[in-house]
Each structure stands twice: as structure tokens, then as C-alpha cells.
Amino acid sequence: MTSHRSDLVVPVTPVDHARGALHPRLTIVEYGDFECSVCRAAEPGVRMVLNRFAADVRLVYRHFPIESAHPHALLAAEASEAAAAQGKFWEMHDQLMREAARLDRASLLRYAGELELDTALFQSSLDDEIYRQRVREQMEGAVRSHLRATPGFFVNGHVCDVSGGIHALSERVSTLL
Numbered sequence: 001m002t003s004h005r006s007d008l009v010v011p012v013t014p015v016d017h018a019r020g021a022l023h024p025r026l027t028i029v030e031y032g033d034f035e036c037s038v039c040r041a042a043e044p045g046v047r048m049v050l051n052r053f054a055a056d057v058r059l060v061y062r063h064f065p066i067e068s069a070h071p072h073a074l075l076a077a078e079a080s081e082a083a084a085a086q087g088k089f090w091e092m093h094d095q096l097m098r099e100a101a102r103l104d105r106a107s108l109l110r111y112a113g114e115l116e117l118d119t120a121l122f123q124s125s126l127d128d129e130i131y132r133q134r135v136r137e138q139m140e141g142a143v144r145s146h147l148r149a150t151p152g153f154f155v156n157g158h159v160c161d162v163s164g165g166i167h168a169l170s171e172r173v174s175t176l177l
Contacts (some may be wrong), residue, residue, distance in 0.1 A: 010141035024058035031152040035070035045166030072103035081131030
């Protein structure tokens with residue numbers, strides 16, 4: 001099979017954050033930005049797809065903070081990685097994707113406390129930018145996969161255009177299954 005210009009460049013690996021089916025027939029990779037209102041608006045639709053096709057679909061989340069438009073997005077991505085280091089990536093992800101979630105440093109620290117993370121470790125991870133390189137690598141993968149905006153979705157490695165609405169993701173998954 002020849003590579004298509006809009007194919008996912010960085011393959012899914014065990015270090016990716018994934019939820020859903022353990023042995024999926026389809027894998028959705030989402031490149032997202034926690035400060036992006038469109039990403040937040042798409043979240044219920046993504047959850048619907050995961051619930052509807054629970055036995056067949058896995059979701060992988062990768063970071064693509066659009067720093068020029070979203071001043072808190074990079075720090076929020078790092079906060080999710082700091083939570084992941086303590087086994088709570090998805091809990092932090094879900095908190096940050098809430099419609100009215102605040103993403104300033106004080107709010108991120110409050111969320112860490114609410115999730116019962118080691119807040120001293122969490123804070124030092126943010127202060128020392130421990131996870132910045134991981135986030136930057138995922139951003140580079142998004143750029144190499146020709147994404148320019150968030151959210152960006154790939155289904156089994158092929159881009160899925162959701163610019164007309166998140167229903168396109170559900171339709172693609174349904175068609176492929």
C-alpha cells in the first residue's frame with residue numbers, strides 16, 4: 001500500500017495514551033488541544049463513538065497544543081503527562097476537557113489535588129518542564145501528518161475530516177466496521 005499524504009506518520013505504540021477496546025478492530029488517534037473549544041465540543045461525540053463501538057474501537061490521545069492561539073494549552077498538556085506519570089492521564093484529560101475547565105497553573109494544581117496526585121511531584125514536574133519534550137514530539141508528529149488545526153482525527157491511520165461535524169467520525173467508524 002502506498003503512503004497517502006494525509007496518513008498518520010507516527011504509528012501507535014504502547015507508550016501512547018489509549019482507552020477503549022483492548023484488541024480493537026479500529027484505532028482512532030486524536031491530536032488535541034485542551035484549550036481548544038472545538039476539541040472540547042467534540043469530546044461528547046468521541047465518547048459516544050467509544051461507547052457505541054466499545055468492543056471494537058480504541059482511542060489514542062496525542063497532544064497538539066496550538067500555542068499561538070491558546071496560551072495555556074502547552075502547560076495543560078504537560079499537566080496531563082504529569083498526571084499520567086502517576087497513573088491518572090485519562091482522569092486529568094477528562095477534567096481538562098470539561099467545557100468550563102480553567103487551565104491556569106493554580107487550577108491545574110487544584111485538579112491534581114482533586115485527583116489525589118502527589119501534588120509536590122506534580123508541581124515540580126511542571127516547574128522543571130519534565131514532559132515538555134514528550135509534548136513537543138507529539139506536536140511534531142501532528143505537523144508531519146499534515147495537521148494544521150485541532151482536533152485532528154485518524155482512523156486506522158487515515159485522516160478523518162471532522163470539519164463538518166464530529167458525526168463524520170462516527171460515520172467513518174460505522175462504515176469501516
